[in-house]
Amino acid sequence: MKYCLLYALCLLNIGFVNAQIFDVDTIKQSGDNDKRINLVLLSEGYQTNEFSKFIADATNFSNEIFTQPPFKEYANYFNVYAVKVPSNESGTDHPANATDVTEPVFPAATKDTYFNTSFDTSGFHRLLYTYNSSIVYNVLAKNFPEYDQPIILVNSPEYGGAGGPYAVSSTGSSANEIIIHELGHSLFNLRDEYYPGDIHAFEAINMTQETNTNLVKWKNWIGTNNIGIYPYGTTGVAATWNRPHQSCKMRYLGVPFCSVCKEGIIEKIHSLVGPIDSYLPVSNSVTPTAFPIDFQLNLIKPIPNTLKSTWTLNASNYENDVDAVSIIETDLNTGTNNLTVVVHDDSPMLRIDNHETTHIYTVAWTITKSALGVDAIISKENNFNISLFPNPSNHILNLKVESKNAANLKVDIISLDGKKLKSTKISNYKNNEVDISRLSQGMYLVNVYSNNMLLTSKRFVKN
Structure with missing residues (x-):
């Protein structure tokens, strides 16, 4: 980097x-x-x-x-x-x-x-x-x-x-x-949690003037690990600014980072480095003539490992949470086959469902099979930043996908009992407004796809 x-x-x-x-x-x-x-x-x-x-x-x-x-x-x-x-x-x-x-x-x-x-x-x-x-x-x-x-x-x-x-x-x-x-x-864009002075006070990961527990940017942590909304001071401008914790490393040396700051640090790590260190096979590096064909990931794993992976072959789930799969001849159709793996971090230090941005990392292999065997394997790696806000929402759900190679993006809104209630195409690098005004109050799932590959499934609340 x-x-x-x-x-x-x-x-x-x-x-x-x-x-x-x-x-x-x-x-x-x-x-x-x-x-x-x-x-x-x-x-x-x-x-x-x-x-x-x-x-x-x-x-x-x-x-x-x-x-x-x-x-x-x-x-x-x-x-x-x-x-x-x-x-x-x-x-x-x-x-x-x-x-x-x-x-x-x-x-x-x-x-x-x-x-x-x-x-x-x-x-x-x-x-x-x-x-x-x-x-x-x-x-x-x-x-x-x-x-x-x-x-x-x-x-x-x-x-x-x-x-x-x-x-x-x-x-x-x-x-x-x-x-x-x-x-x-x-490196991580955190603010001091002692009052830094009026000219240094502004909205940030761990600093806000919001006082509503349902709207504050760290709302998903309220009540956990002593996270709350604590004013910087009792008078003047300092009293209008709030921090998430009373004893965080951004306030005092010698103490840990609070949950909000840990999450912000991990978010920045994910924005700088993806967890896929390498993978095999790469495009046309091999032309296999014998089965099984091995596909594998070399992942940069947290300690303990919190990475989750979903392998899909021709739009059907193939394997979960493994670093490698072996494809046999009967797994493939004659013609074009699509093998994909989607990786995300399921760390308990991230509160994904209410978190605005999710980082998704993928590898997709196109496998061409003929009567003589596998003719070619083409691979493509991709990263996605997916933002969903506000959550909860009343009428409009904003959805933004950022990826260099995204194609055929769509979003499905699913009820908790599995019924598809809405499906719409969305654009890459744009703020997409999804009308949810006709939905009843409650919790729903938002499934985001690229080329029919499920990238993420996030929960949201309709007020």
Whole structure:
């Protein structure tokens, strides 16, 4: 995976800055870089003779993050690398000009470092950051262009860090907790659950001004694991904003992420990396002449495995929750046959039925059989993001499917006793409005199909 667009914008806006080639160490490798989320740590304020400390600090972070949910469960989805960027001096700048504390909290200093990080950024003592983004992104472009999330690790024992396009943290006693918290901002779009100030308050995964338990974006978690609607403050603008939990890592270091933030993290993981690492056979890589013919998936499995799969042959269920199937000659018709597998994540950390977006991953094989045997096998992999909202709904149900290769999309509305009540074609990448005004109040199923392949079956409530 890589963020080329952000880098390109950086070049357009700031101009090119030459970067050197540095040594890159592998801290954790779960798979190919284009099939994993790549966390790339950059050393800052480490001299060349301190690189062993940098690698130890980077390894310590990697070991820690994958002990904490949901990273523990999704560790197989991540690679971690460390780029040894040398600084001329150890440490980082401390101008001692912050306005939120009585300075100097520790001695003022100016250090010659590669990225020119500094405490006291924007007047906040603990805000450790650098605005020299052109240097950061050129180092990444030269040394690890496949990055998904840069992390600048600053060689300072003082407490400090920041989120943003790249996460920044010092290396003191709370360093790992700082990095994980800042990754919540930088990679997973989570907001602070302490009040961040009026200019930083806006609607997000874990921040809202909604107070209705039936409408709040985390309504599917209300009453579970102490999830509720808690105001940030008792007066002023803070009192109009709400968080989902009173003790989440986005508020306090040293505590777990709340259920809402865990779900948001997993959603972002799914948007970046699909669970299908590879599959066989690929198009025309083999022309089998003997049966059985084996079809298999190599999946990136959570720990424990929560992936579910449905195999369908010629529109009939063939097998469930297996990584491979064997097709015998009598399974196939003369002519064209369609074998599909649909994979989704059934993690209990996701509340799918009420969740707005479902991620679906598929492989479809077209098998051509003649009197002489199998003539060809053509394969196609696809990903689908399926959004259904609002849920519950009164009159109109909005449905959006996003997929590069979707075709012949349709939706069926099914009663809980299995009767098809409505069927309509829908368009890819468009908001499709489905009229449900004539349905009686109650619970229904929405089945979404592409080329007659069932992608997902979601429950919704008609008010």
